[in-house]
Amino acid sequence: MANKVLSGTGMSMFKTAFAAALLCAAQQVFAILPIEQWQTSTGAKVLFVANRDLPMLDVSVDFPAGSGYDSKQKAGVAAMTNGLLRLGADGLGEDDIARRFADIGARLGGRFDTDRAGLSLRTLSDPQQRVPALDLLARILRAPEFPAAVLNREKARQIEALKEADLKPDSQAGRLFYQLAFREHPYALRGVGEVDTVGAMTRDDLLAFYRQHYVAERAVVAIMGDVSRSEAGAIAEQLTRGLPQAKGAAAALPPVLPLERAITRVVAHPAAQSHILIGAPGISRSDPDYFPLFVGNQILGGGGFVSRINEEVRQKRGLAYSAYSYFSPQQVPGPFVIGMQTRRDQADEALAVTRKTLRDFVSNGPTEEELLAARQNIVGGFPMRIDSNRKIHEYLAMIGFYNMPINYLDAFVANVERVTVADIRTAFAKHVDPDKLVTVVVGADKDQTVTEPAAR
Helix, strand or coil: CCHCCCCCCHHHHHHHHHHHHHHHHHHHCCCCCCCCEEEEECCCCCEEECCCCEEEEEEEEEEEEHHHHHHHHHHHHHHHHHCCCCCCCCEEEEEHHHHHHHHHEEEEEECCCCCEEEEEEEEEEHHHHHHHHHHHHHHHHHHCCCCHHHHHHHHHHHHHHHHHHCHHHHHHHHHHHHHHCCCCCCHHHCCCCCCCHHHCHHHHHHHHHHHHHHHHHHCEEEEEEEECCCHHHHHHHHCCCCCCCCCCCCCCCCCCCCCCCCCCEEEEEECCEEEEEEEEEEEECCCCHHHHHHHHHHHHHHHHCCHHHHHHHCCCCCCCCCCCEEECCCCCEEEEEEEEEEEEHHHHHHHHHHHHHHHHHHHHCCHHHHHHHHHHHHHHHHHHHHHHCCHHHHHHHHHHHHCCCCCCCHHHHHHHCCCCCHHHHHHHHHHHHCCCCEEEEEEECCCEEEEECCCC
């Protein structure tokens, strides 16, 4: 194993050479990463990339079990279920689990968002560390106990955190934005729940959620690192064996309905700055307009100081320290968001400038010069997106969960480079309507709600 450990200088040279090779490969459109994909005997999907240069192994198991699968009455159950997985399982208490991972130098992590939830593991690939680490992860996945005492403690902690968050202007703005943008859709729910729903949560709720959503047939296993294909196959089988079996069809997220009208909600708050969010439902992960919107948003508000929104709001007028925009594609359309903070007395001006900037961009698109700069920035930074096991592993998990093309990384640069000004203008006109946006301002003298009439 010793000959696999690189020195600091060696590691730096390796990363530099690796990044250059990856960029060259991307531009020639041949496989950057030899991703292998298969199904386990239980029906779980597996994605694997071998890297025998470092004695490390990254593994994750994800499920369609995010907060989007909560109900309004049981908001927060998905998050609590995921959080308690590692706090007691198969006869082991939380201290036992933590100590055993620490003894072998392994790190247990988790993933939780609106769509997916799961656990991840980073360990040395030597069997002395790898075997007990994977055994422990498998026990946690197949036999969580959700101890009542731990649940009660975590409920109390979560309720206090929610009460504290409800006082903060940024938390208020985010919560209200999602409620107005997604209305009755589960994406409108606060992922960690509400004070009343967390307080009413029971161990039976967690068990029922686990048995319904943490099922073998819908698991996605991502494996990256120093193991062979046959070893990876055995790992995937081990981690999905003994998981609950699906009973009936998978729960489907409901469609996200577009906004019918613009609505502005101003909320009184003593904060010195107004926290502003503007946006609407955007696109799903599988939307064919992903790359035109991705590249276009780099120009609009995702490119830092050189983006249009930041240039107009911050650089020219000094109305905010930063202003940004992003699309967050999900299983079904996630949010398109523009955000900033500004002095209370400048909020109206900042809003007016931002709205005009967005309207101009949707109507006219970027210039050729802006597009060229954005493409160069994205392509130039691409090797840094996949310059470590951890980053590659994250892409594997995402590609598998969202059923993205297996050559997504291979084709990334080519997809960026083929985007045109016309593509961006068409995609933004299709997905962003400046006349149908939610605007939330938290940090004002008094509450106000302005609802525009629905467009005919």
